[in-house]
Amino acid sequence: MDRRTFLQLAGAPALLATSDLPAYRVVSRYPPASKLGMPGRYRGAVIRVHSESVIDTGTEQVDGNIAGQMLSKGMRALTGEKSDRDAWASFFSPDDVIGIKVNCSGAPNIMSTPEVVGGVAANLIGIGVKPSQIYIYERFLDQINSVHYDRYVPTGVHILAVENPRGSILGYDPGTYVEVNFFGEDDTRSNLVRLVSERFTKIINIPNMKDHGAAGVTGCLKNIAYGDFSNVARSHMREKTHTLSFIGTLASVEPLRSKTVLHIMDGLRGVWQGGPFLRDKRFRFFPKLMMFGTDPVAMDRLLLDIIEEKRKAEGALSLWDRSMANITQRAANDGLRNQFIREPGHIEFAAKLGLGEGEKSRIRLTSIDL
Numbered sequence: 001m002d003r004r005t006f007l008q009l010a011g012a013p014a015l016l017a018t019s020d021l022p023a024y025r026v027v028s029r030y031p032p033a034s035k036l037g038m039p040g041r042y043r044g045a046v047i048r049v050h051s052e053s054v055i056d057t058g059t060e061q062v063d064g065n066i067a068g069q070m071l072s073k074g075m076r077a078l079t080g081e082k083s084d085r086d087a088w089a090s091f092f093s094p095d096d097v098i099g100i101k102v103n104c105s106g107a108p109n110i111m112s113t114p115e116v117v118g119g120v121a122a123n124l125i126g127i128g129v130k131p132s133q134i135y136i137y138e139r140f141l142d143q144i145n146s147v148h149y150d151r152y153v154p155t156g157v158h159i160l161a162v163e164n165p166r167g168s169i170l171g172y173d174p175g176t177y178v179e180v181n182f183f184g185e186d187d188t189r190s191n192l193v194r195l196v197s198e199r200f201t202k203i204i205n206i207p208n209m210k211d212h213g214a215a216g217v218t219g220c221l222k223n224i225a226y227g228d229f230s231n232v233a234r235s236h237m238r239e240k241t242h243t244l245s246f247i248g249t250l251a252s253v254e255p256l257r258s259k260t261v262l263h264i265m266d267g268l269r270g271v272w273q274g275g276p277f278l279r280d281k282r283f284r285f286f287p288k289l290m291m292f293g294t295d296p297v298a299m300d301r302l303l304l305d306i307i308e309e310k311r312k313a314e315g316a317l318s319l320w321d322r323s324m325a326n327i328t329q330r331a332a333n334d335g336l337r338n339q340f341i342r343e344p345g346h347i348e349f350a351a352k353l354g355l356g357e358g359e360k361s362r363i364r365l366t367s368i369d370l
């Protein structure tokens with residue numbers, strides 16, 4: 001096996017004011033594709049589609065027709081194509097085997113909305129992709145089963161968990177991994193999902209709009225990084241974490257980077273405190289929007305502002321607060337304490353790795369209201 005091993009030091013030590021960058025050893029036998037999936041063909045471009053009617057905030061009933069219209073508007077605006085078919089066909093062909101990376105860590109209270117995921121699958125089938133070539137996947141079985149995606153997609157679409165049962169390593173590629181010792185842990189490897197390296201030809205990333213106690217936010221980068229590798233929670237075992245550098249490092253690993261060609265951020269619902277889970281419905285809010293792009297850094301940079309603005313309105317700590325006086329060993333339930341020192345700078349760090357555009361002045365945002 002022609003395996004390349006190298007140190008990925010990220011070229012961004014200036015971002016670390018008080019600690020050294022961990023020594024990451026990335027092992028992969030896969031070279032980068034000629035056209036990288038991230039940041040992709042639309043670097044720095046983000047399409048924002050909003051509809052006040054897409055979800056009823058009282059019943060939380062989603063209007064599937066409006067969600068479908070949002071998908072149509074977003075994909076056409078991103079690609080410049082005049083039809084849905086041409087927009088989707090500009091990314092995918094009937095020969096592709098496509099993974100749809102959902103986020104179900106907060107299910108059933110917050111997750112990649114079934115109507116959105118079902119709409120994506122329907123558009124893929126509409127351009128000739130067979131249902132058997134579409135995989136909706138997440139790491140943990142209990143989380144993905146609680147959403148019942150099977151009710152929203154045609155028979156034949158695969159819906160599966162990588163770890164079945166939880167803790168199983170059979171779904172991970174033993175030859176593709178990131179090795180790093182954070183806190184003296186026994187297991188220092190995080191392996192890539194085997195389907196990503198061996199089966200999928202392309203990946204669609206469908207994250208939510210959520211805060212995260214350690215990373216600051218959970219958006220495109222964290223969903224595609226921590227959602228496609230094993231043994232990742234070890235990066236935030238203590239108050240000071242390594243989420244700043246680990247997220248971008250994982251997202252850069254081949255072939256994950258090359259195969260992830262489209263991001264559709266599901267912001268029909270969101271979480272402004274306590275993420276990535278939702279144990280208290282007080283912390284849910286309803287942006288009622290979707291964002292589309294190929295650049296996960298640009299999309300996450302805009303997500304930072306959305307979460308920060310909501311937290312400010314609710315009187316919660318800033319995502320950028322780094323005071324140890326505001327750290328508690330227990331999960332904060334009021335937004336006034338943190339369990340970790342948050343690292344929203346992981347988005348800027350990912351930009352330094354070349355994954356996308358992190359400067360707001362260089363992000364081209366197109367906003368559409370239905």
